[in-house]
Amino acid sequence: MTRPGAGTTARDEPPRTGKGPRRQTGRHVLLAGIALLWLVPLLWAVYTSLRPYSDTAKHGYLSWPRSLSLGNFTDAWQQSGMPHFFWNSVLITVPAVLGTLLFSAAVAFFVSRFDFRWNIVLLMLFTAGNLLPAQVLITPLYRLYLLIPLPPWMSDSLLLYNSVWGIIAIHIAYQSGFCTFVLSNYMKTIPKEISEAALVDGAPVWRQFFQIVLPLCRPAFAALATLESIWIYNDFFWPLALIETGDKRPVTSALANLQGQYFTNPNLIAAGALMTAIPTLLVYFALQRQFISGLTIGSGKG
Amino acid sequence: MSTTPVTPAAPGTPGVPQRPRTRPPRRPRRLGPGDRLFLTVAIGIPLAALLFFVWLPALASLGLSFTTWDGIDLADIHWIGLDNYQQIFTNYPPFWPAVRHNVIWLLFTALLPTPFGIFLAYQLDRKIRFTRIYQTAIFLPMVLSLAVVGFIWEIIYNPDTGLLNGLLSAAGSSHHIDWLGNADLNLWAVLVASGWRHTGYIMILYLAGLKGFDPALKEAAALDGANGRQTFLRVVFPAMKPVNIIILVVTVMESLRAFDIVYVLGGGVGSKPGMELLSLLITDNIIGESSHIGYGSALAVVLLLVSLAAIGTFLVQTFRKEDR
Numbered sequence: 151m152t153r154p155g156a157g158t159t160a161r162d163e164p165p166r167t168g169k170g171p172r173r174q175t176g177r178h179v180l181l182a183g184i185a186l187l188w189l190v191p192l193l194w195a196v197y198t199s200l201r202p203y204s205d206t207a208k209h210g211y212l213s214w215p216r217s218l219s220l221g222n223f224t225d226a227w228q229q230s231g232m233p234h235f236f237w238n239s240v241l242i243t244v245p246a247v248l249g250t251l252l253f254s255a256a257v258a259f260f261v262s263r264f265d266f267r268w269n270i271v272l273l274m275l276f277t278a279g280n281l282l283p284a285q286v287l288i289t290p291l292y293r294l295y296l297l298i299p300l301p302p303w304m305s306d307s308l309l310l311y312n313s314v315w316g317i318i319a320i321h322i323a324y325q326s327g328f329c330t331f332v333l334s335n336y337m338k339t340i341p342k343e344i345s346e347a348a349l350v351d352g353a354p355v356w357r358q359f360f361q362i363v364l365p366l367c368r369p370a371f372a373a374l375a376t377l378e379s380i381w382i383y384n385d386f387f388w389p390l391a392l393i394e395t396g397d398k399r400p401v402t403s404a405l406a407n408l409q410g411q412y413f414t415n416p417n418l419i420a421a422g423a424l425m426t427a428i429p430t431l432l433v434y435f436a437l438q439r440q441f442i443s444g445l446t447i448g449s450g451k452g
Numbered sequence: 453m454s455t456t457p458v459t460p461a462a463p464g465t466p467g468v469p470q471r472p473r474t475r476p477p478r479r480p481r482r483l484g485p486g487d488r489l490f491l492t493v494a495i496g497i498p499l500a501a502l503l504f505f506v507w508l509p510a511l512a513s514l515g516l517s518f519t520t521w522d523g524i525d526l527a528d529i530h531w532i533g534l535d536n537y538q539q540i541f542t543n544y545p546p547f548w549p550a551v552r553h554n555v556i557w558l559l560f561t562a563l564l565p566t567p568f569g570i571f572l573a574y575q576l577d578r579k580i581r582f583t584r585i586y587q588t589a590i591f592l593p594m595v596l597s598l599a600v601v602g603f604i605w606e607i608i609y610n611p612d613t614g615l616l617n618g619l620l621s622a623a624g625s626s627h628h629i630d631w632l633g634n635a636d637l638n639l640w641a642v643l644v645a646s647g648w649r650h651t652g653y654i655m656i657l658y659l660a661g662l663k664g665f666d667p668a669l670k671e672a673a674a675l676d677g678a679n680g681r682q683t684f685l686r687v688v689f690p691a692m693k694p695v696n697i698i699i700l701v702v703t704v705m706e707s708l709r710a711f712d713i714v715y716v717l718g719g720g721v722g723s724k725p726g727m728e729l730l731s732l733l734i735t736d737n738i739i740g741e742s743s744h745i746g747y748g749s750a751l752a753v754v755l756l757l758v759s760l761a762a763i764g765t766f767l768v769q770t771f772r773k774e775d776r
Contacts, residue, residue: 177575178582184572185589191648192592194615195604211607212618253501256494264491272499274767279506281701281763283709285734286756289749290512291505292738293523323505326498355487359494384597386712391739402597406720409603416607423603427596434595438588441595445653446660 199223199420206417222421230408232401232425239400239429241314243383246321250378251371253322254329259359261330262337263345273334280327284387291320295392312394320392321382329374332444336370337363373444376437380430401426510756516749523743536750544747550728553639557646557729558707565647566703569654574684576655577662587659591652598649602716605645606632609717632717635726642717642727649713650706654699661695662688697769704762708755711735730755 198211200218209216226232257276261269295311305313344366345358353361364371389403396407408422434441483491517536521529540547572590576583593601608615609631617629631641665688673683689696711731718724718732730751737748 174580177580181572181575181586182582185586188590188593188648188652191604191608191645195607198607206613210618211613212615212622253498257498260491260495270771272495274771275499275507276502277770278763278767279502281705281759281766282506282510283705283731283755283759285709285711285731286513286752286759287506287509288734289516289523289738289745289752290509293512294509319501320505323501326502327506330498354490355483356490356494359490380595384599386597386599386715390715391735402599405599405603406716409606409716416610416613419603420607423600427600430595430597431592434592442591442656442660445656 195420195424198417199424201417203415203417211416222417223425226408226418226422226425230404230422231397232404232422234397235399235401235404236429238314238398238404239383239402242317242321242389242400243379246318246325246382247375247378249318249322250325250329250382251375254326254333254374255364255367255371256359257326257330258333258337259363262334263342263358263363273330276327276330278327280324280331284324288387288391292391307394311392312398314398316392317388317400320388321385325378325382329378332374333367333370336367340366369443372437373440376433376440377444380433380441383430513749513752513756516745517753519746519749521745523738523745532746536746540747540750540754546728546733547751550730550733553727553729554708554710556639557643557710558704560643561647561650561707562703565650566654566699569651570658570699572651572655573658573662574688577659587655591656593649594652594656596649598712599716601645601649602713605641605648605713606717609641632724635724638717638724638726642714645717646706646710646713650703653702657699657702658692658695661692665691694769697766701762701766705759708759708762 197215198206199222200220201215202217202219202221205216206213254276257272260266261273292311295316296309298310299308300310300313300315302308304315307313310316310319340363345362348358348362383400384402385400386402389399390406393399393403396404399407405422405426409419516529518531518533519529520532520536572586576587596604607613611617611628611630611633614631616631620627620629629637632638669687669691670683673687678686709731710729714727714729714732715735718727734748734751734755737744737751
């Protein structure tokens with residue numbers, strides 16, 4: 151497999167040192183081209199959403215704009231009740247993320263700091279649970295939700311079905327698998343001497359958990375909170391199957407209503423879709439580092 | 453993406469080496485009754501939630517797959533043994549197309565976006581300028597929900613108003629292609645959209661893995677006269693085994709779970725010809741007016757068994773080291 155150019159390539163290879171200006175340029179052209187290509191769908195959606203429907207109807211979508219405005223965004227915001235759906239998303243996402251982190255921290259603490267016999271089994275049970283396809287659970291879950299009563303102040307359907315609590319519950323149960331896996335790996339790196347010292351001082355286990363281990367896990371929590379917020383906010387399937395009334399759905403699932411309602415007006419739909427993506431984009435750009443490390447601490451073990 | 457305290461390369465503080473797990477001398481742990489109560493509650497509640505909301509339904513799906521039920525009255529559940537499976541395999545027209553499409557989905561994702569993401573990661577893992585910008589652009593689709601990705605591609609594929617047909621007619625072609633309506637094309641159209649998202653995911657995972665890669669190995673390979681491709685194939689790639697396994701699992705699981713994007717691009721409930729997938733068939737059978745719970749569950753079990761093969765591989769690979 152030795153090609154004539156092998157020598158020059160090899161000289162480029164030692165990382166962080168070789169410059170090789172020609173290769174560098176070639177690489178930049180390639181990467182910039184790919185990056186641009188990757189942005190095209192998104193930019194096209196932005197362009198579509200900024201044009202009034204009348205303009206595109208008359209001149210076609212592939213045309214120079216006569217005018218650009220945020221009109222579709224204000225229309226989608228006002229006509230389809232987006233503020234309401236956003237609020238639903240907040241009501242689901244915030245408790246679900248907090249619950250997931252608390253639950254998985256407790257399990258991770260247990261499996262990583264104590265030598266009980268069933269630790270590995272427990273950890274596997276949680277990790278595997280997160281990997282099950284949602285469709286495998288949905289039929290019995292749906293039935294289960296119809297059987298579980300809730301008091302009126304929690305749900306006006308009086309059932310777990312058709313209530314935000316049901317969505318929060320399944321998110322917590324399902325997502326705690328991933329977070330437990332990540333947090334237990336993280337907690338194993340905290341020297342045991344720290345909690346042993348606390349034990350000698352007579353600190354009970356709950357204090358070790360809340361006052362020693364949890365604060366030390368702050369970076370992992372930041373990463374997981376970012377990641378889980380986006381995942382849970384973006385989720386589409388659970389509310390679709392477990393919430394009957396359209397107006398209780400979070401914004402991602404409600405988008406489907408919008409599409410049904412305005413399917414003839416792609417400009418408005420583009421605006422609506424982009425609007426639902428704004429919170430995740432903001433979170434991503436603000437917390438990019440946390441987001442990516444959250445994705446990768448799960449994979450970095452080995 | 454500079455180093456953070458939680459990058460995979462440095463899971464602990466640098467000064468503290470990973471201690472080998474010493475088992476026997478760990479006895480002086482005296483847990484008082486309060487401690488035991490706390491631990492029981494701390495593990496009990498999450499475990500109960502997991503078992504009740506995740507594992508119980510998974511097992512119940514298995515049970516229901518041997519029954520016939522219209523989903524209304526619990527008393528109407530009747531045990532019919534393997535009939536559902538026999539029906540599905542022999543007498544349910546969308547089943548085999550769905551299996552075929554799931555396999556195509558897996559092969560496509562494994563052969564195009566996954567290697568491409570690895571290639572991009574390898575290109576980006578050098579000190580070159582703008583690398584952050586390139587990474588962000590390619591990773592951005594991953595931040596969007598699959599539903600939003602679906603809507604974005606909808607306005608590209610739309611036969612009348614979409615970008616693709618607009619470009620084709622601007623290029624002088626008189627073909628009017630219904631990308632999502634044509635049963636021979638629509639799966640591929642959806643795969644492009646899904647690959648658009650998947651590439652960035654793989655790229656970021658691999659990039660994180662490469663950061664933990666010992667550069668000395670690469671230098672040694674270069675000194676031995678290996679070229680770029682040889683270095684990658686013979687040195688870097690094999691050394692990245694843990695990340696490769698994660699990527700394999702992610703790819704398999706994403707292919708099996710594919711739902712949202714097809715749901716949106718296919719226009720909602722009801723599998724469209726050419727776009728049948730197991731996940732959609734399950735939903736069709738349980739959500740529609742005439743629910744065939746037994747059918748849906750049998751389909752779910754087929755999906756479950758395939759998934760468990762992937763999950764099992766992952767668990768064995770991940771936990772084998774610790775079990776010793």
